[in-house]
Amino acid sequence: MGGRSNKVKETLLSCLKNWNFMVGFVILLSVILVAVFADVIAPYDYTDQLVGAKYTAPCAEFWFGTDELGRDVFSRTIYGTRITLWVAFLGATLQLVIGVTVGLICGYFGKWVDRVFSFLTDLTWCIPGTILALAVVTLIGKGLTNSVIAISLVSWASYARPIRAKTMSLKTMSFVETGAAFGESAFSLMFRYIFPNVVPSLIVMVSMSLPGTILSTTTLSFLGLGSQAPSPDWGLALSNGINYIGRAPWLSIFPGIALVYTVIGFNLLGEGLRDVLDPHMKAQ
Template sequence: MPKIKTKHKKKWRPLLKNRNLIIGLIMVLIVVMVALLADVIAPARFDDAHMDNQLEAPSSRFLFGTDEFGRDLFSRVVYGSRISLRVALLAALIEISLGVTLGLMAGFYGGAIDRITSFFADLTWSMPPIIMSMAVITVLGKGLDNVIIAIAIVSWAQYARIVRAKTQSLKNMAFVETAIAFNERDVSIMLRYILPNILPSVIVLASLSIPATIMSTTALSFLGLGAQPPSPDWGLALSSSMKNISNAPWLAIYPGIALVFTVFGFNLLGEGIRDLLDPRLRMR
C-alpha cells in the first residue's frame, strides 16, 4: 500500500507544483461560475433601465454603480462574462477544427493541398490580426456572430502551421508507415495515429490563444464593430464609459477589472498547461 501511495503522489506532484495552472484554473473557474450563475448573482437584468438612477456612484444599493441609463453596472459586468466566454470558446472551436483539418491534410498529402494551405496561411499572417478582423467584419457586417467568424478566419493559420509541421514529421515514423503498408484508410491513419500525437500541442496553443481572442473581441466591440447596445459586453461598456469617464470613472473601472481578471486567469492557465504538457519545458 505505501508503494501505491508513493506512485500516486509522484503522478500528482508535477500538477501540484504547477502554480500557474492551479491559480489560473481557480480564476477561470470563478469566471465560469459567474457566467453560469449570472441569473442568480445579478440583482437585475442587464438591460433594466431606470432613468431616475442615472450615474449613481457605487453603494450598498448599486455595488458597481449605474450607467447613464440607470442600469445596474454589477449586473452588466456579471452578464458580460457570458459573452466573453461564449465568443472565446466558439471562436476556438471553429479555428481549431479548421486549422487542424487543413494542417493534417497539408502535412499528410503534401503537393497542391500543402501549397494552397501554406499560401493562405502565409496570407493570413501577413496582416495584423485586428486589421484583418476589421476587414472581415466590414464585409460580413457588425455583430458578435460575425466577430466569432472573423477571429476564427484570422486565427486558424497558427493551428494549421503547427499541425502541418508535426504531421510531416510523424508521417515518416515507423508506426505510420506500417499502417500505410497495411492499406489503412488515410482518414483512419490521420485520426488514429497522427492526431493523438499532436493533440497536446493543439491544447497548449488553444489555451494560450483564448486570452488573445477575448482581447480581440473587446477591442472590436470597443470600436463599435462587435456587440451592439444594449449588450453587456465589456468592450462596449468601456467604449460607452468614455463620454462620462471624468465624472463616473466606475463605468470603466469595473468592466476593466473583470476583463483583466479573465485574461490574466486564462494566461496563467495556458502557461500552466504548456509547462505540464511540454516535456522540454518541464525539464528546465
C-alpha cells in the same frame, strides 16, 4: 492501460504542483461559476433600466454604480462573463477546426498541396489580424458572432503551422506506416493515428491563444463592430464608458477589471499547461 493511467496521474500531479496552472484554474473556475449562476448573483437583469438614479456612484445598493440609463453596472458586468466565455468557446472551436484540418492536410500530403495551403497560411499570418478582422466584419456585418468568426478566420494560422510540422514528423513513424500498410485511408491515418498525438500540443495552443481571441473580439466591440446595445459585453461597456470617463469612471473601470481578471486567468492557465505538457519546456 496501466501505463496510460499512470501517465495521466503524473500529469495531474504536475498540474497541481504548478503555481501558474493552479492560480489560472482558480480564476477561470470563478469566472465560469459567475457565468453559470449569473441569474442568482446579479440583483437585476442586464436590460433593466432606471433601477437607480442615473450615474449613481458605487454604493451599498449598487456596488458598481449605475450607467446613463440607470442600469446596474454590477449586474451587467456579471452577465458579461457569459459573453466572454461564449467568445472563448466559439473562437477556439472555429480556429481548431480550420487550423487543425489545414495543418494535417499540409503535413500529411506535402508536395503541391502543402505549397498551396502553406501559402494561404503565410498570407493570413503576415496580415495584421485586427485590420483583416475589420475587413471581414465589414463584409459579413456587425454582431458578436460575426466578430468571433472574423477573428477566427484570421487566427487559425497559429494552429496550422505547428500542426503541420508535427504531422510531418509523425507521418514517418512506424505506427502510421503500419496503418497505411493495412490499407487505412488518408483520412483515417490523419484523424485516428496522427491527431491524438498532437492533442497535448493543441491544449497548450488553445489555452495560450484564447486571451488574444477575447481581446480581439473586445476590440471589435469597442469599435462598434461587435456586440450591439443593450448587450452587457465588456468591450461595448468600455466603449460607452469612455464617453463619461470624467463624470462616471466606474462605467469603464469595473468592466475593464473583469476583462483583465479573465485574461490573466487564461494566460496563467496556458503557461501552466505549457510547462506541464510541452516536452521542450520540460527539458529546460
